[in-house]
Amino acid sequence: xxxxxxxLSRIRTEVGKTPGLFSARTAPRPSDPRAVSxxxxxxxxxxxxxxxxxxxxxxxRVAGVFHRAASIAVVPQVVAGIARxxxxxRLVAWDAPELGADLLDALTARGLEPFAMPPGxxxxxxxxxxxxxxxxxxxxxxxxxxxxxxxTGTLVLxxxxxxxxxxxxxxxxxxxxxxxxALIETLGQAGVFLELxxxxxxxxxxxxxxxxxxxxxxxxxxxxTLTRGVHGPKEVHAIFVDQAIRG
Amino acid sequence: xxxxxxxxxxxxxAGSALGDKHLxxxxxxxxxxxxxxxRDAFDEFPEGERxxxxxxxxxxxxxQHLHRYVEQLIDSVERLGGxxxxxxxxxxxxxxxxxxxxxxxxxxxxxxxxxxxxEIHLNEALEAAGVIPIETDLGEYIIQLAHERPxxxxxxxxxxxxxxxxxxxxxxxxxxxxxxxxxxxxxxRVELRQKFLEADLGITGANFAVADTxxxxxxxxxxxxxxxxxxxxxxxxxxxxxxxxxxxxxLMVFLQILAKSATGQKLSVYxxxxxxxxxxxxxxGPDEFHLVLLDNGRIxxxxxxxxxxxxxxxCGACLNVCPVYRQIGGHAYGYxxxxxxxxxxTAMLEGPGSVKDLAHASSLCGxxxxxxxxxxxxxKMLVELRREIHEAxxxxxxxxxxxxxxxxxxxxxxxxxWSKPLARLLQRPFARDGRxxxxxxxxxxxxxxxxxxxxxPQTFHEQWPTLK
Ligand code: SF4
Numbered sequence: 060x061x062x063x064x065x066x067l068s069r070i071r072t073e074v075g076k077t078p079g080l081f082s083a084r085t086a087p088r089p090s091d092p093r094a095v096s097x098x099x100x101x102x103x104x105x106x107x108x109x110x111x112x113x114x115x116x117x118x119x120r121v122a123g124v125f126h127r128a129a130s131i132a133v134v135p136q137v138v139a140g141i142a143r144x145x146x147x148x149r150l151v152a153w154d155a156p157e158l159g160a161d162l163l164d165a166l167t168a169r170g171l172e173p174f175a176m177p178p179g180x181x182x183x184x185x186x187x188x189x190x191x192x193x194x195x196x197x198x199x200x201x202x203x204x205x206x207x208x209x210x211t212g213t214l215v216l217x218x219x220x221x222x223x224x225x226x227x228x229x230x231x232x233x234x235x236x237x238x239x240x241a242l243i244e245t246l247g248q249a250g251v252f253l254e255l256x257x258x259x260x261x262x263x264x265x266x267x268x269x270x271x272x273x274x275x276x277x278x279x280x281x282x283x284t285l286t287r288g289v290h291g292p293k294e295v296h297a298i299f300v301d302q303a304i305r306g
Numbered sequence: 307x308x309x310x311x312x313x314x315x316x317x318x319x320a321g322s323a324l325g326d327k328h329l330x331x332x333x334x335x336x337x338x339x340x341x342x343x344x345r346d347a348f349d350e351f352p353e354g355e356r357x358x359x360x361x362x363x364x365x366x367x368x369x370q371h372l373h374r375y376v377e378q379l380i381d382s383v384e385r386l387g388g389x390x391x392x393x394x395x396x397x398x399x400x401x402x403x404x405x406x407x408x409x410x411x412x413x414x415x416x417x418x419x420x421x422x423x424x425e426i427h428l429n430e431a432l433e434a435a436g437v438i439p440i441e442t443d444l445g446e447y448i449i450q451l452a453h454e455r456p457x458x459x460x461x462x463x464x465x466x467x468x469x470x471x472x473x474x475x476x477x478x479x480x481x482x483x484x485x486x487x488x489x490x491x492x493x494x495r496v497e498l499r500q501k502f503l504e505a506d507l508g509i510t511g512a513n514f515a516v517a518d519t520x521x522x523x524x525x526x527x528x529x530x531x532x533x534x535x536x537x538x539x540x541x542x543x544x545x546x547x548x549x550x551x552x553x554x555x556x557l558m559v560f561l562q563i564l565a566k567s568a569t570g571q572k573l574s575v576y577x578x579x580x581x582x583x584x585x586x587x588x589x590x591g592p593d594e595f596h597l598v599l600l601d602n603g604r605i606x607x608x609x610x611x612x613x614x615x616x617x618x619x620x621c622g623a624c625l626n627v628c629p630v631y632r633q634i635g636g637h638a639y640g641y642x643x644x645x646x647x648x649x650x651x652t653a654m655l656e657g658p659g660s661v662k663d664l665a666h667a668s669s670l671c672g673x674x675x676x677x678x679x680x681x682x683x684x685x686k687m688l689v690e691l692r693r694e695i696h697e698a699x700x701x702x703x704x705x706x707x708x709x710x711x712x713x714x715x716x717x718x719x720x721x722x723x724w725s726k727p728l729a730r731l732l733q734r735p736f737a738r739d740g741r742x743x744x745x746x747x748x749x750x751x752x753x754x755x756x757x758x759x760x761x762x763p764q765t766f767h768e769q770w771p772t773l774k
Contacts, residue, residue, distance in 0.1 A: 060392070060401070060402075061392040061394045061601075063380065063390070065392070067373055067377055067380075069601070070372050070376055070605055070608065071373040073605055074369075074370065074371065074372055074373050076608075076609035079366060080613065081366060084367050085367045085368065085552045085555075085556050086553070086558075086559050087555070088553050088555045089555070117572070179587045180588060187589070190589070191503070195499075195503060212572075218588060218590070218591070219587070220588060220589075224532065224536040224590050225537075225590055228529060228532050228533065228536065246558050246562050246573070247562075249558060250557070250558035251555075253554035253557070253579070257518070257519040257581070265585075266584075266587075267386075267581045267582055267583065268532075268535065268579065268591065269579040270578055270579070271573065271577035271578075271579075272575065272576060273571075273572070273575050273576075274575055276575060277527050277528070277575055278445075278491060278527060279569075280445035280448065281444070281448075281463070281471055281491065282332075282468050283336055283339060284487035284488075289444055289491055289494070289495055289529065289530075290498065290502070290528045290529040290530045290532075290533055291529025291533075292529075
């Protein structure tokens with residue numbers, strides 16, 4: 060078997076044989092991603108209505124369904140509306156602190172069967188298997204959003220404790236709730252946040268996966284006919300909350 | 307599968323593709339559609355051209371220090387609890403995956419589309435070892451059921467009609483289904499959902515791997531990439547060593563042009579950034595993460611004539627615009643990677659001898675280089691490859707003889723002068739209306755599918771003195 064040393068030294072030897080095709084540099088990185096990310100957010104504090112408008116336009120172009128709610132208290136009503144339209148009621152949600160609010164009672168009151176994900180890992184294998192079955196059987200998945208990118212209508216979700224990957228993946232309908240603190244304008248800006256999240260201080264606290272989600276799952280593999288909901292959700296809803304979710 | 311059988315010469319494989327009316331139609335529709343979608347996406351995106359230059363520069367900069375970035379990638383992955391493996395050959399790569407499967411007692415593996423795993427013929431090896439491989443990309447799933455190979459990098463089953471897919475599902479899944487893409491997709495969703503939940507092993511490729519953070523990046527539209535990296539207890543990513551990019555900032559440059567080039571989308575539906583195994587506190591995700599770094603001929607090209615082919619993002623744009631690919635489709639090429647870039651990659655993986663015919667399956671029109679998001683100069687490398695094949699005496703003797711004579715004649719003014727009357731004499735039995743439609747003996751191949759212009763009664767060179 061090839062070892063690390065052999066493998067790397069072979070690459071080094073070949074690299075040493077050539078000066079390359081032309082002089083080239085990698086993309087300039089933000090030296091202080093935290094400062095840059097804060098500047099982005101500060102600027103967005105004024106420009107957010109334009110960004111939101113663009114987000115809605117692009118999100119709808121990729122077949123997302125956009126909703127707007129005055130405050131987080133109105134969200135259960137919107138969710139119930141989506142459930143009614145799809146004639147479903149089983150819902151799984153991120154843990155309340157990750158979502159930004161505890162909506163379980165309000166959802167139950169509106170006739171749904173909501174279930175919140177545990178705040179961390181489960182030690183017991185049977186319990187874990189049972190939970191997975193529950194998520195696989197759920198029809199609706201309710202999550203928060205870490206970034207909403209206007210340029211592409213993309214939702215960025217980090218995995219982690221209380222925010223498992225499957226909530227936005229297994230149910231046929233994904234509902235994501237966000238406010239203006241998540242809004243950014245471009246993919247380039249998203250890069251600054253990725254630089255930030257993957258650095259020392261945050262590294263240990265976030266989960267292993269960051270998902271960029273741009274509309275519902277789709278394929279055109281049979282005769283180029285666009286079909287939605289191959290493996291991931293068939294529907295993606297984004298609920299924008301006007302009043303900041305976390306007070 | 308005669309059309310992909312390598313014992314059949316390329317011209318016969320191409321010939322049978324040209325005779326397949328359905329294939330011709332499917333290819334025209336698909337490639338024309340992709341070309342339009344790509345053009346619209348870039349028209350709407352004025353920064354596109356600058357980003358293409360930037361992306362090209364990043365690829366080159368990465369190659370100039372590849373050892374450093376690969377080392378950084380390895381360290382980052384290991385720091386997060388992942389394991390890195392090194393494979394010089396396809397056999398070695400297969401062995402690594404089989405060992406992991408055996409050690410973890412895996413019985414079933416779900417796979418998201420990965421050209422690297424096609425390249426090393428992983429499925430056959432898994433099957434032989436008693437592990438059931440399941441392709442989960444819908445197109446790949448269809449061709450796996452049909453025991454075929456992908457015909458396009460990003461649309462593997464474009465050569466199949468919905469009727470053929472319905473028949474296939476009826477036979478293999480024992481379900482009667484209408485020949486309706488929506489319905490067929492629904493059946494596949496149900497079938498594959500169960501597999502995702504049952505499988506022990508998730509196998510993926512990688513569109514990129516970020517050295518700075520140890521992140522493997524998967525781009526899909528269906529969501530199978532997310533399933534495969536979230537549900538099974540072990541995740542193995544197999545990746546060509548050239549896929550490394552230095553930082554998240556670099557990654558974003560590529561993401562801005564990749565989907566636009568491939569399908570005309572601003573971004574594919576899912577871009578999944580995976581950093582090692584499940585973290586403490588995380589409910590889901592694999593317990594083990596393995597990254598297999600694959601050489602298979604790539605490393606020696608860092609300083610070789612095919613260096614630029616190492617920039618390739620596998621977007622498929624060069625296939626869609628290629629007048630040869632558009633006529634013959636992916637199968638006729640006979641190897642894992644079709645189209646113009648496929649010829650270069652095949653030469654890289656299998657050696658130049660493997661493409662002695664394929665190297666000529668290009669009109670050198672340059673459409674591929676124009677479409678390529680990282681502006682790979684494919685035609686230049688094809689010409690270089692033809693020269694190498696000629697010099698290595700891999701080309702047929704007739705061709706070598708013809709080019710050898712040509713070289714002598716063109717290099718010497720007196721020979722050139724004498725050759726003209728001789729050539730006029732020789733062409734007399736074959737030339738009609740200024741064209742030579744067939745030549746005899748060992749040279750017939752040359753004129754089987756094309757005409758040669760006959761030598762003019764007076765060449766420009768001969769006319770020159772009188773023109774003055
Ligand atoms: S050579 Fe360029 S156009 Fe062709 S698949 Fe690779 S990146 Fe895409």
